[in-house]
Amino acid sequence: MDFITKLLAATIAMGTSLTYATLGEIYTEKTGILNLGMEGTMLMGALTAFATAYNTGSLFLGLAGAIVIGAIFSAIHAFLSITMRANQVVSGLSITMFGTGLANFLGQRLGPQTNNFNLVGMNLQSKFNNIAIPGLHKIPVIGAFFDVSLLTYALYLIIPFAWFYMYKTKYGLAIRSVGEAPRTASAMGLNVARIRYLYTIIGGMFAGLGGACLSLSFTPSWNDNMTGGKGWIVIALVIFATWNPGKAVLGTLVFGGITSLQFSLQAAGFRMVIPSQFLGFSPYLITFLTLSILTIANQKRKSLFSAPSALGTSFAIDEK
Amino acid sequence: MMRFIIEKRTTKSKYSVFIVPLVSFAISLLLGAIVLAASKANPFAAYKAMFEGSFGNIRRIQYTLREAMPLLMCGLAVGIAFKLKFWNIGAEGQYVSGAIGFTWVVQFWTFLPPVLLLPVGLLMGIIAGGLWAGVPGTLKAQWGVDETLTTLMLNYVAIGYAEYLYIDHWKAPFGNMGTPKFPDAAILPSVWGRVHAGVFFALALVVILWFILYKTRWGFELNMIGKNPKAARYQGVSIKKNIIMAMLFSGAIAGLAGAIHTSAVAQKLTTGVNGNYGFTGIIIAWMGGLNPFGSIIVAIVMAALSTGAGQLQIALKLPEAMGAVLQGLVLLPLLAGSLFNEYHLRVIKKGAE
Numbered sequence: 001m002d003f004i005t006k007l008l009a010a011t012i013a014m015g016t017s018l019t020y021a022t023l024g025e026i027y028t029e030k031t032g033i034l035n036l037g038m039e040g041t042m043l044m045g046a047l048t049a050f051a052t053a054y055n056t057g058s059l060f061l062g063l064a065g066a067i068v069i070g071a072i073f074s075a076i077h078a079f080l081s082i083t084m085r086a087n088q089v090v091s092g093l094s095i096t097m098f099g100t101g102l103a104n105f106l107g108q109r110l111g112p113q114t115n116n117f118n119l120v121g122m123n124l125q126s127k128f129n130n131i132a133i134p135g136l137h138k139i140p141v142i143g144a145f146f147d148v149s150l151l152t153y154a155l156y157l158i159i160p161f162a163w164f165y166m167y168k169t170k171y172g173l174a175i176r177s178v179g180e181a182p183r184t185a186s187a188m189g190l191n192v193a194r195i196r197y198l199y200t201i202i203g204g205m206f207a208g209l210g211g212a213c214l215s216l217s218f219t220p221s222w223n224d225n226m227t228g229g230k231g232w233i234v235i236a237l238v239i240f241a242t243w244n245p246g247k248a249v250l251g252t253l254v255f256g257g258i259t260s261l262q263f264s265l266q267a268a269g270f271r272m273v274i275p276s277q278f279l280g281f282s283p284y285l286i287t288f289l290t291l292s293i294l295t296i297a298n299q300k301r302k303s304l305f306s307a308p309s310a311l312g313t314s315f316a317i318d319e320k
Numbered sequence: 321m322m323r324f325i326i327e328k329r330t331t332k333s334k335y336s337v338f339i340v341p342l343v344s345f346a347i348s349l350l351l352g353a354i355v356l357a358a359s360k361a362n363p364f365a366a367y368k369a370m371f372e373g374s375f376g377n378i379r380r381i382q383y384t385l386r387e388a389m390p391l392l393m394c395g396l397a398v399g400i401a402f403k404l405k406f407w408n409i410g411a412e413g414q415y416v417s418g419a420i421g422f423t424w425v426v427q428f429w430t431f432l433p434p435v436l437l438l439p440v441g442l443l444m445g446i447i448a449g450g451l452w453a454g455v456p457g458t459l460k461a462q463w464g465v466d467e468t469l470t471t472l473m474l475n476y477v478a479i480g481y482a483e484y485l486y487i488d489h490w491k492a493p494f495g496n497m498g499t500p501k502f503p504d505a506a507i508l509p510s511v512w513g514r515v516h517a518g519v520f521f522a523l524a525l526v527v528i529l530w531f532i533l534y535k536t537r538w539g540f541e542l543n544m545i546g547k548n549p550k551a552a553r554y555q556g557v558s559i560k561k562n563i564i565m566a567m568l569f570s571g572a573i574a575g576l577a578g579a580i581h582t583s584a585v586a587q588k589l590t591t592g593v594n595g596n597y598g599f600t601g602i603i604i605a606w607m608g609g610l611n612p613f614g615s616i617i618v619a620i621v622m623a624a625l626s627t628g629a630g631q632l633q634i635a636l637k638l639p640e641a642m643g644a645v646l647q648g649l650v651l652l653p654l655l656a657g658s659l660f661n662e663y664h665l666r667v668i669k670k671g672a673e
Contacts, residue, residue: 036409083326086655086658095648098651100641277481287469295465
């Protein structure tokens with residue numbers, strides 16, 4: 001029992017960052033914009049959060065910095081893919097390349113003079129610590145949910161809200177119409193470009209926050225490429241959640257669980273039956289299979305699957 | 321009051337093809353200069369160091385060309401799929417599959433006479449890459465499974481599997497990772513210093529692809545599907561068959577690139593087998609205007625930016641990551657500029673409309 005509780009706690013700690021970014025990407029993709037710049041945006045978020053918190057001593061300024069930088073990076077993607085009608089895949093990849101480069105570069109520039117301006121190896125005075133809720137955190141297994149950081153507690157409110165906003169409000173309806181049938185949405189008087197801009201930028205803010213979770217809470221430090229491909233797992237998680245913000249957390253728990261299990265078994269000295277690399281790529285393989293099976297099944301029954309129809313396509317009123 | 325609107329060009333401009341990249345590149349240099357100046361480096365000295373680092377002497381030129389080869393081949397690979405608007409972003413995985421296939425033959429097919437190791441190994445690289453691309457191609461053609469997402473996911477499966485092979489299953493008895501070095505007969509020879517025989521494959525592919533795309537019926541069909549799938553269907557062109565064919569072809573080229581680079585440069589399967597060539601290849605195909613000859617120039621520029629970055633570190637004590645920053649700064653204005661190949665800005669005075 002204790003092992004399971006610990007495993008769950010580790011999963012939640014690791015999954016927090018992924019959940020933020022996944023929620024963001026779901027909102028972006030729901031409007032029809034595919035943002036493959038997640039990895040770069042998350043890494044920039046992690047760097048900005050850490051550098052700000054390190055130099056000002058304020059964790060909350062760090063968070064704010066990560067949100068702002070996330071907004072800026074996704075605004076570049078929005079500008080290129082919406083206004084300039086550039087290819088979304090190429091634009092996203094370029095942003096990842098630029099973001100990872102810039103973050104790694106700045107990591108060697110924003111540190112203290114005594115460390116040759118390097119941020120690697122520096123520590124924060126404080127981090128987002130776990131806050132245990134008296135009584136509740138002692139419940140076996142479930143208790144793991146009540147001994148988490150402020151960033152995770154915030155998610156308990158954000159996830160239901162994100163689901164409600166998407167499916168029960170007129171704003172959510174607007175998002176879905178723009179992602180499903182931009183031409184019809186436009187004819188109904190919705191401003192397609194503005195909605196796409198708005199949620200691409202909000203998505204980027206969440207990605208920045210996801211990065212901040214890593215550098216301010218999960219592993220409070222800065223390291224080159226510290227997101228280590230989490231931005232790509234996010235793309236997979238969005239599919240696994242079938243673009244439903246309410247389900248974003250499920251995939252995170254499953255895949256975060258796989259990784260945590262791998263670490264705790266290794267730490268416990270088990271000779272792995274399944275090689276650790278197989279566990280490493282399993283999220284991608286499972287997502288690949290999920291996507292394929294759901295799409296094939298969907299040909300018979302329409303309701304199973306909800307990839308936005310206009311995902312990755314540009315839209316302009318003057319074109320046919 | 322004035323208003324800007326973006327309008328589709330009615331005629332394709334002859335000059336925009338050259339002017340847009342040049343203006344974009346000038347903007348990139350300017351943006352780069354700002355970043356360099358902000359990090360207290362002299363932009364002129366930095367650009368000079370980068371140029372010297374990538375083209376400064378024969379050895380540097382050879383090194384840049386060696387880096388450009390896998391980039392060019394991956395660019396060609398995805399370019400053919402992009403022709404029919406099939407977003408193969410899985411060249412990275414297909415490249416790695418090719419490297420795995422090659423390694424399998426040259427390390428374990430000991431019954432082969434040495435002279436056959438290289439050709440059979442390269443062939444296996446082609447097959448492995450082709451199959452890895454054929455799966456998402458078939459899924460798309462038969463059931464409409466989104467190819468952008470499937471090819472992306474399969475990248476990480478291939479990379480993870482390669483990691484398993486060189487860290488665990490195929491690891492050499494000595495050292496902590498990597499297979500044993502390939503036998504000499506399995507290593508592509510050098511033709512000019514660091515430039516290996518892969519250059520012939522790369523250049524031959526440029527010509528072959530150009531010929532296929534612009535001079536054959538198949539190329540015509542691919543173009544037609546990309547531009548107007550409905551018209552293509554009325555003409556009796558099978559979209560399904562073409563998607564699968566193009567993906568097999570695309571993966572085969574990426575797989576060959578992986579086999580060649582692993583054979584000639586790493587000379588064993590080890591860490592760094594996924595050199596991001598597949599991802600950069602996407603950018604190269606796009607920037608090269610999906611024209612095989614255009615891709616050569618872009619591939620060399622991108623390779624030069626990364627080889628030149630090393631010199632930035634040596635000459636100016638700048639972090640090597642500056643190279644990736646500058647690559648990004650080259651790409652973003654170019655992407656924005658690509659709009660002007662098909663559209664142009666029109667200024668409208670309010671009331672005059």
